Amino acid sequence: MDRENQTFHNLGIVPKMLQVIESLKLTSPTPVQHSAIPVIMEGKDVVAIAQTGTGKTLAFGIPIVQLLIQSGGQALVLAPTRDLCLQIDEVFQDILHPFQMKSSVLVGGLRMGNQISQLRRKPQVIIATPGRLIDHIERRTVQLDRVNIFILDEADRMLDMGFAPQVSRIIQRLPQQRQTALFSATMPENIIKLSKQYMKAPTRVEVARPAMTLKETTQELFIVANENKKSLLRALLKTYAGSVLIFIRTKHNTKKITHYLQQVGHAAVEIHSNRTMGQRKNAIEGFKKGRYRILVATDVAARGLDVKDIEVVINYDLPDEIENYVHRIGRTGRAGQKGRAITFATPDQGQGVRDIERLIKHSIPRGVHENAKEEQFRKGAAQPPHRGRRHRFRSRGRRF
Incomplete structure (x- = not known):
């Protein structure tokens, strides 16, 4: 039925x-x-x-x-x-x-x-x-x-x-x-x-939720150097009027990027495990009610966060565990509405992207922007270690 x-x-x-x-x-x-x-x-x-x-x-x-x-x-x-x-x-x-x-x-x-x-x-x-x-x-x-x-x-x-x-x-x-x-x-x-x-x-x-999530979500990947991530993020945010959820790998960078977004005029708030329970609750409520347009989070919010009508999810960093990619982008494109997920990968993370694409069983379309247009995955470049328990990314990237 x-x-x-x-x-x-x-x-x-x-x-x-x-x-x-x-x-x-x-x-x-x-x-x-x-x-x-x-x-x-x-x-x-x-x-x-x-x-x-x-x-x-x-x-x-x-x-x-x-x-x-x-x-x-x-x-x-x-x-x-x-x-x-x-x-x-x-x-x-x-x-x-x-x-x-x-x-x-x-x-x-x-x-x-x-x-x-x-x-x-x-x-x-x-x-x-x-x-x-x-x-x-x-x-x-x-x-x-x-x-x-x-x-x-x-x-x-x-x-x-x-x-x-x-x-x-x-x-x-x-x-x-x-x-x-x-x-x-x-x-x-x-x-x-x-x-x-x-x-x-x-x-x-x-x-079978994952396949439905991916089907309802337009995905895009930008290969971008670390030093260009902030300027690319700022440029992309200008193209969206709705709410945005940004995932960052570490608590330190979550705080840093939130402060940067606030400095350039965005209503942004952060959640991670160093925030008090009250701070996190207020941040999520403020995001739900529109007081904040941008929520910046570590993977603590990847599962269990229940916020409707998120226009775009941005993976500022690749997740520690590749399964979290699906959990992250599941925050957009819910209830039959089309969502959008944008992922940043540095030139030395080619293998990490391949692992994600193997998991979701299709390649992620590459985005083009002036802050990322010259980048491509480097062969043999080492990646920083990740701490995830399952399916950790391998340490070497490959040129596409």
């Missing part, structure tokens, strides 16, 4: 929740919502393979709220980063509030005292990072004995970040009689092992 002909009405959702969904201006479910909502509603364990930007938060949020209304208990949502937890909570606020239900967010960077106060109010939904939840467990400020629904979001990212011991410790604290749903962008061996260890005959739901 085409998505245009799908509705939320045949997914087993109660009328009051359907009214809430309509108030959010949602007309038809995304593929992961259409597949996952009925299965979770039936009380089954689920393994869902879906990228960020597919509507997965509502795919587990809607059935969670309905099941809690019907059966009581408590839901625990575990996510790898503070930003993602806050974004998940934003979605839950929309669907919890009409039912006078509450959530609590347990993340680092926010006052422990405030979180303890939230927990004392017995929230129906707890949204947490593994580290901060462990802190509360050790302080005995959280009880998990009422948890009957457990969601592990971005499970592959969680394990890549080294949270496997904490995740196992948390799961062992949960009641044996519970429903578990695991959401992941990929399905590596460690995720399969995790599902076998902690889930009961899970139903698998898979959504």
Whole structure:
């Protein structure tokens, strides 16, 4: 069935929740919502393979709220980063509030005292990072004995970040009689092992988001010397009137480029792990509401950032991990709208570009500009080392 002909009405959702969904201006479910909502509603364990930007938060949020209304208990949502937890909570606020239900967010960077106060109010939904939840467990400020629904979001990212011991410790604290749903962008061996260890005959739901993202995004590559990147960036920004998301590899350069853009008159703001939770939240909110036209970010924002109508994504630097190229450009071209992704590569990064093109299964069209027109990939030039865990770029470039 085409998505245009799908509705939320045949997914087993109660009328009051359907009214809430309509108030959010949602007309038809995304593929992961259409597949996952009925299965979770039936009380089954689920393994869902879906990228960020597919509507997965509502795919587990809607059935969670309905099941809690019907059966009581408590839901625990575990996510790898503070930003993602806050974004998940934003979605839950929309669907919890009409039912006078509450959530609590347990993340680092926010006052422990405030979180303890939230927990004392017995929230129906707890949204947490593994580290901060462990802190509360050790302080005995959280009880998990009422948890009957457990969601592990971005499970592959969680394990890549080294949270496997904490995740196992948390799961062992949960009641044996519970429903578990695991959401992941990929399905590596460690995720399969995790599902076998902690889930009961899970139903698998898979959504092929990457190909759709690439199809909806016009890509362009500029080969440009490092010293010419800023002038090329400034020139390209003049050609776009909408919002722009710029990815930079290091925190230091993120700050430096943001300051440069502000100096030349752009409303720009930065997010990276050295910014406080409040600063990052204010930056994202300001970007969403149009106070800032340009958001400059490290890959901390590559997954989980939920901002609509981004006109162009600019990869000022190649990512450490080639998979992050797809995650980055997935921020534009969403909901069927055409987006644009521009990538800068230095002359010594030919092999890195080849690795990306091999991943996405097509070449990226080369852009031409006066700041980059004489550049091409050099043969045998060494690249600086990258710190990514998977698919690190090789150290030598090739002439095209």
